[in-house]
Amino acid sequence: MTETYYDLLRRQGISRRSFLQFCSLTAASLGLSQVGAQEIAHAMQTKPRLPVIWLHGMECTCCSEAFIRSSHPLVKDVVLSMISLDYSNTLMAAAADQAEEQLESIIRDYKGKYILAVEGSSSLAGDGIYCMSRGKTFIEKLAHVAKDAKAVISWGSCASWGCVQAAKPNPTQAVPIHKVVTNKPVIKVPGCPPIPEVMTAVITYYLTYDSIPPLDAQGRPKMFYSQRIHDKCYRRPHFDAGQFVEKFDDDGARMGYCLYKVGCKGPTTYNACSAIRWNDGLSFPIQSGHGCIGCSEDNFWDKGSFYKHLPTILPPGWGGIEATADKVGLTAVAVTGAAVAAHAALSAIKQTSSKSRNDKLAAKE
Amino acid sequence: MKIEKYSGRVTEGPLENVYVYEAPVRLWHWITVLMMIPLAVTGYLIGDPPSVTGAGEATFNYTFAWVRIIHFSCAMIFAVAFLMRVYWAIVGNHYAHSLFLPPVWRLAWWKGLFRQLAYYLFIKKEPDSWIGHNPLAQAGMFMMFVLGAVTIIVTGFALYAQQWASGQSWMLLFGWVHCLFGESQAVRTVHHLAMYYLLVFVILHIYMAFREDIMGKETVISTMVNGIRAFKTKDH
Numbered sequence: 001m002t003e004t005y006y007d008l009l010r011r012q013g014i015s016r017r018s019f020l021q022f023c024s025l026t027a028a029s030l031g032l033s034q035v036g037a038q039e040i041a042h043a044m045q046t047k048p049r050l051p052v053i054w055l056h057g058m059e060c061t062c063c064s065e066a067f068i069r070s071s072h073p074l075v076k077d078v079v080l081s082m083i084s085l086d087y088s089n090t091l092m093a094a095a096a097d098q099a100e101e102q103l104e105s106i107i108r109d110y111k112g113k114y115i116l117a118v119e120g121s122s123s124l125a126g127d128g129i130y131c132m133s134r135g136k137t138f139i140e141k142l143a144h145v146a147k148d149a150k151a152v153i154s155w156g157s158c159a160s161w162g163c164v165q166a167a168k169p170n171p172t173q174a175v176p177i178h179k180v181v182t183n184k185p186v187i188k189v190p191g192c193p194p195i196p197e198v199m200t201a202v203i204t205y206y207l208t209y210d211s212i213p214p215l216d217a218q219g220r221p222k223m224f225y226s227q228r229i230h231d232k233c234y235r236r237p238h239f240d241a242g243q244f245v246e247k248f249d250d251d252g253a254r255m256g257y258c259l260y261k262v263g264c265k266g267p268t269t270y271n272a273c274s275a276i277r278w279n280d281g282l283s284f285p286i287q288s289g290h291g292c293i294g295c296s297e298d299n300f301w302d303k304g305s306f307y308k309h310l311p312t313i314l315p316p317g318w319g320g321i322e323a324t325a326d327k328v329g330l331t332a333v334a335v336t337g338a339a340v341a342a343h344a345a346l347s348a349i350k351q352t353s354s355k356s357r358n359d360k361l362a363a364k365e
Numbered sequence: 366m367k368i369e370k371y372s373g374r375v376t377e378g379p380l381e382n383v384y385v386y387e388a389p390v391r392l393w394h395w396i397t398v399l400m401m402i403p404l405a406v407t408g409y410l411i412g413d414p415p416s417v418t419g420a421g422e423a424t425f426n427y428t429f430a431w432v433r434i435i436h437f438s439c440a441m442i443f444a445v446a447f448l449m450r451v452y453w454a455i456v457g458n459h460y461a462h463s464l465f466l467p468p469v470w471r472l473a474w475w476k477g478l479f480r481q482l483a484y485y486l487f488i489k490k491e492p493d494s495w496i497g498h499n500p501l502a503q504a505g506m507f508m509m510f511v512l513g514a515v516t517i518i519v520t521g522f523a524l525y526a527q528q529w530a531s532g533q534s535w536m537l538l539f540g541w542v543h544c545l546f547g548e549s550q551a552v553r554t555v556h557h558l559a560m561y562y563l564l565v566f567v568i569l570h571i572y573m574a575f576r577e578d579i580m581g582k583e584t585v586i587s588t589m590v591n592g593i594r595a596f597k598t599k600d601h
């Protein structure tokens with residue numbers, strides 16, 4: 001019989017108590033009830049382990065790094081158990097031919113049953129030659145593995161949106177994986193990197209309910225991406241009070257005021273950082289005094305400064321790199337005002353001259 | 366008095382007073398004016414808020430939230446008034462729909478537009494007389510006010526909806542806007558720019574209204590008060 005997650009965890013010396021703790025924790029983060037925790041526990045004890053193939057495209061491995069640094073020991077173990085035994089370039093023990101053999105055997109043995117998790121974007125320029133391993137382009141490999149996958153998870157902003165590689169001018173034509181894998185459901189788990197607990201929860205959800213979690217219109221799991229950082233931010237009262245940090249060394253910064261004016265992207269960023277936080281719930285960027293940079297949003301590199309509230313809206317040649325909506329708008333208002341004034345003056349002159357002409361004509365008569 | 370169809374130009378005198386703007390149209394106009402002022406002010410403040418540092422605990426302050434509440438409330442009234450105006454465009458008199466549907470497929474309309482343009486560019490000396498909006502004004506109203514208002518209302522509701530989770534409440538109705546723009550920062554930027562677009566319209570609109578009232582043949586400002594387009598001279 002195929003091994004279950006529970007068997008695996010027990011073999012690694014994890015107590016039943018810790019196992020149940022993990023189930024409750026994950027159920028809570030998924031927004032499930034007590035019953036959800038029981039269902040997760042049941043699934044992990046009875047269902048065969050879900051094979052996960054983890055592919056790397058153009059990325060920085062920060063998703064994997066975040067994963068393995070999850071400080072909750074159990075989450076880490078689950079995560080590692082979930083992926084390292086199958087295929088992951090970074091974490092697996094096997095290398096070269098052995099590794100490729102393993103990949104092929106998973107595709108063969110678990111046809112239509114494994115999950116494909118992709119970290120990194122695909123490169124389309126030059127038929128994909130900017131991202132190759134073992135003589136094959138990444139798009140080829142991706143298409144090959146995705147063909148028999150049950151579902152595809154795009155880990156991180158690279159796989160979900162394109163991230164830094166897709167930033168202007170995007171020389172390698174980096175695209176998110178849903179542009180390459182078009183015939184499978186793709187679960188987007190954006191973030192640079194995504195939160196480890198979110199990653200585990202997504203896989204756990206799939207194992208428990210045998211279906212992809214409910215997704216929002218942009219393909220992200222609703223339970224983690226349906227609200228903004230801003231909505232659950234612990235500094236939100238300062239926002240409502242109108243107490244803002246103006247500079248990173250002012251009194252407001254010391255008192256933990258809202259970082260809205262120093263460019264915090266919390267109000268436009270959909271992620272669970274302010275609820276789940278990082279490093280076992282220790283902190284998250286805003287808590288450490290730096291605004292959110294909006295890393296889980298599409299195109300976040302190309303929106304101008306991380307430290308300005310308004311993004312740059314014109315290309316650099318047009319009005320410099322500081323051309324915000326306010327500058328463009330105020331210029332338009334000023335130009336219109338000047339044009340109106342000029343037109344009014346000209347109208348007045350014309351009116352007066354025609355009047356005096358009329359008067360002259362009248363006088364002649 | 367003869368009025369050219371589709372352009373609203375008076376082709377033959379004598380000039381008579383015409384009831385142009387019905388009460389709901391006038392009401393809508395002044396509600397919109399009243400709402401746009403606080404909307405622009407609070408909108409700008411939301412984009413670039415003054416900081417109330419040193420005001421003690423956040424618990425006892427609600428300054429910025431008040432700015433936002435005023436913005437949201439005025440926006441609701443603005444939007445409802447606009448909806449009512451759209452309704453009136455359907456059921457109201459002939460002049461009620463001219464700014465929503467300029468008859469761009471009619472030659473007379475285009476000719477009228479160029480006549481008025483030539484007059485404003487000081488090429489044509491004498492202005493024409495118009496009942497309702499002249500074609501140039503119609504084009505301006507449609508391009509700047511109607512499109513601007515629709516954009517600002519739709520993006521505004523989309524931003525307002527963000528306080529709900531996806532698929533809930535207002536998000537259910539306006540979540541698609543964020544998908545259309547790709548991400549919510551783009552929605553903000555467009556909303557912000559739409560304000561300036563409408564401000565440019567306001568400048569042009571007020572200038573033109575006063576100019577026509579002073580230099581043109583017909584009343585303009587009082588028309589939006591009593592609804593009647595009167596002419597200063599009776600001869601065409």
